[in-house]
Amino acid sequence: MSFLRRLVGGPDRSASAAKERLQLVLVHDRADLTQAELADLKDEIIEVISRYVAIDRGGVEIALTNDRYEQRLVADIPLAQSRQRR
């Protein structure tokens, strides 16, 4: 709906910004996990995983997501490019 509105209504309107900000703040409120804590969590995950496998540290993404019924902590951890390709 907001997408369509944007499409027809020209520039970004504030309601869609409100909804996006709200979704982000609520996902942190509900999990009782602040942005700063999430950053620490990310650093520690990188550290632990690096002990077992080489990863692309810059490409790691950890985020809280939610839909109406459940929340997830989603981690996307790209492995480092292997030099020994088959």
Place this chain on the structure above:
Amino acid sequence: MTATIITITSGKGGVGKTTATANIGAALASMGRRVVCIDADIGLRNLDVVMGLENRIVYDLVDIVEGRAKLRQAMIKDKRIPELYLIPAAQTRDKTAVSPGDMIRLGDELREEFDYVLIDSPAGIERGFRNAIAPADVVLIVTNPEVSSVRDADRIIGLIEAESKGPGKLIVNRIKPEMVKRGDMLDTVDILDVLAIDLIGVVPEDEGVVVASNQGNPVSQNKDSRAGRAFHNIARRLEGEDVPFETLEAGDGFFGKLSRLMRPGGQA
């Protein structure tokens, strides 16, 4: 009689809890139900002025709880609508004068005599809020279409569920159809999407609410007021009637049609 006890709360202050309590109470009573409204905002009494009964207060909620007054002495009968009563909050005490247990006992006593007990909760999530929800069978959460208010509503929904009083039902208050239409105000659909809760009413911004509260009249008695009709419809839904939601943004223009098309399960 076995009353349904309904607590109206919000988390954030100033979103329209007291107005909603007064108007839903008046609407239910005008439909022939026996209704008592309790102001649980001890120290910041206001339901009395919104209902226009401020000049008749002798005893209050704390007097009942502490045994200085009998229920019948403290209940104030409405001027216009028969079967509508008010139990005012104490103005010179604070929230600690009443406990959740006191509220449960009071609720049980009132259950015998009424069809509905409406409790106007104070803002916040502390003692006053705990008192207000303790006896509740149903919790109505009032929000405005603003980020801060919806965020607080989410917190309240979580607390209500933790107390096994949930999930509650949502009232979106003070919505401005023109702003929604041009994309500068959260729509009801957006709010429901974020909060995952059932809707029980959408009340448009209406100057009539201010006029009514200036005079101490419930706006739900004014059939010409859009907010009044919305509050009346909430009362009918509480009675179990299947009243379609007012399509504030719909009905005219391109976006109205579009929003009806886009609504999940809605009819074009």
